Amino acid sequence: xxxxxxxxxxxxxxxxxxxxxxxxxxxxxxxxxxxxxxxxxxxxxxxxxxxxxxxxxxxxxxxxxxxxxxxxxxxxxxxxxxxxxxxxxxxxxxxxxxxxxxxxxxxxxxxxxxxxxxxxxxxxxxxxxxxxxxxxxxxxxxxxxxxxxxxxxxxxxxxxxxxxxxxxxxxxxxxxxxxxxxxxxxxxxxxxxxxxxxxxxxxxxxxxxxxxxxxxxxxxxxxxxxxxxxxxxxxxxxxxxxxxxxxxxxxxxxxxxxxxxxxxxxxxxxxxxxxxxxxxxxxxxxxxxxxxxxxxxxxxxxxxxxxxxxxxxxxx
Amino acid sequence: xxxxxxxxxxxxxxxxxxxxxxxxxxxxxxxxxxxxxxxxxxxxxxxxxxxxxxxxxxxxxxxxxxxxxxxxxxxxxxxxxxxxxxxxxxxxxxxxxxxxxxxxxxxxxxxxxxxxxxxxxxxxxxxxxxxxxxxxxxxxxxxxxxxxxxxxxxxxxxxxxxxxxxxxxxxxxxxxxxxxxxxxxxxxxxxxxxxxxxxxxxxxxxxxxxxxxxxxxxxxxxxxxxxxxxxxxxxxxxxxxxxxxxx
Numbered sequence: 223x224x225x226x227x228x229x230x231x232x233x234x235x236x237x238x239x240x241x242x243x244x245x246x247x248x249x250x251x252x253x254x255x256x257x258x259x260x261x262x263x264x265x266x267x268x269x270x271x272x273x274x275x276x277x278x279x280x281x282x283x284x285x286x287x288x289x290x291x292x293x294x295x296x297x298x299x300x301x302x303x304x305x306x307x308x309x310x311x312x313x314x315x316x317x318x319x320x321x322x323x324x325x326x327x328x329x330x331x332x333x334x335x336x337x338x339x340x341x342x343x344x345x346x347x348x349x350x351x352x353x354x355x356x357x358x359x360x361x362x363x364x365x366x367x368x369x370x371x372x373x374x375x376x377x378x379x380x381x382x383x384x385x386x387x388x389x390x391x392x393x394x395x396x397x398x399x400x401x402x403x404x405x406x407x408x409x410x411x412x413x414x415x416x417x418x419x420x421x422x423x424x425x426x427x428x429x430x431x432x433x434x435x436x437x438x439x440x441x442x443x444x445x446x447x448x449x450x451x452x453x454x455x456x457x458x459x460x461x462x463x464x465x466x467x468x469x470x471x472x473x474x475x476x477x478x479x480x481x482x483x484x485x486x487x488x489x490x491x492x493x494x495x496x497x498x499x500x501x502x503x504x505x506x507x508x509x510x511x512x513x514x515x516x517x518x519x520x521x522x523x524x525x526x527x528x529x530x531x532x533x534x535x536x537x538x
Numbered sequence: 539x540x541x542x543x544x545x546x547x548x549x550x551x552x553x554x555x556x557x558x559x560x561x562x563x564x565x566x567x568x569x570x571x572x573x574x575x576x577x578x579x580x581x582x583x584x585x586x587x588x589x590x591x592x593x594x595x596x597x598x599x600x601x602x603x604x605x606x607x608x609x610x611x612x613x614x615x616x617x618x619x620x621x622x623x624x625x626x627x628x629x630x631x632x633x634x635x636x637x638x639x640x641x642x643x644x645x646x647x648x649x650x651x652x653x654x655x656x657x658x659x660x661x662x663x664x665x666x667x668x669x670x671x672x673x674x675x676x677x678x679x680x681x682x683x684x685x686x687x688x689x690x691x692x693x694x695x696x697x698x699x700x701x702x703x704x705x706x707x708x709x710x711x712x713x714x715x716x717x718x719x720x721x722x723x724x725x726x727x728x729x730x731x732x733x734x735x736x737x738x739x740x741x742x743x744x745x746x747x748x749x750x751x752x753x754x755x756x757x758x759x760x761x762x763x764x765x766x767x768x769x770x771x772x773x774x775x776x777x778x779x780x781x782x783x784x785x
Contacts, residue, residue: 425621
């Protein structure tokens, strides 16, 4: 059946599917930051997309400092590998630190306040981040250096797989596998799951819930940092508004998968990516956003718990 | 064992003096004092809303102490954050069980040993829990949320014991359970006390069951201790019989 659909849709189907998978994995990394924070403190961190944007700016800045990019963000052809390595280490650290700082400064004092207070504060932080981005890099879209080449590795196939595609797969998939193992098997990971399921009981077990929250913001931030670098290297552009749209798509992915649910965020991300690329390919680029947000509305009406969410919100 | 047997700390294991605590503008506990000696089962009985759970949660550090002092095992406990209290040897089986619904039974037990750094000992203690509650072994791979109320209560007690506490705090273990299950749970509490010398502070609305297993009891009314005596004496006190035993 899949074959016949593919034939009917033409040879570009597989190309759209690949692009959707790759974009979806990036959304998934960002969606994980939304879903993990929500799972622990029931906050929709609306600043998360803009944290991703600042991560991309930071990576771009690093590329310029290392000499891999000129002042306009064009690749110079030098120190490409060094720049990628530095970006992949430093951008997650930067985003993790910033996320933890914002939690301590803004959300923590509101921990016992009604849920609306931290939510509105998160929207405020989103504006602050966006304006910081404008102050840092201006309002025009910038190049992000193409440090990973766009060479077609499979000229004989109907689907063109490039180094950029491989880079996204090789970075995002191990990170997600690592996160899953971390949450399953480490003491901190177990503490995070326990806290998400019942914070009072977690305290009674001897879990320092404040520390778990800090760790959650750090991990969510680091994932956004990784996503920012990989996104920049894949799309080769950056701008102060990139976090707004990408953040909303990733948020939709988290809701689609079931907010608070880690495998759900990954599944939702991949689905949103594929829907976006197929929609762009067959319906038209101008329908991309309406399509995604129509999905968001439909889920919120008919299945607010998301695809895997049936297991997430039950209370004993 | 090379260490000489430790002399029991002089005085009570838990000593609460003039405790005040509450939520927001409301004080729930008013100058509440009580103690638990090593090896004792002490019960706090009282009506819904009298402050029984607040008392336990204040001792555990989940609710802030506003005034008064709590000593445990010879040291001042007041102001210790909840997550450090368990390390000192106090464990609670909370009201409503508060099982982790999406962790398996075994993982729930492992969470109870979160503060311990002896995986071997933890594994042994899990086996001991299974001996005490064979149903938990049968259900060990199931999510805690799928257990029946009685099974969840057993899991909550077993989970609390996993930290090897010196004092076990039990909040309404009979709540919502069928009478035979309640009898079973109280038999286990008695056995824990008699065979392992476990000290227990038991909060109950089911005053009759609680006074039958306890050595001493306190009656809590709107945040104040109004009566305290031996459990047997309380069982025969006409005022208690009328107010709490339905006679």
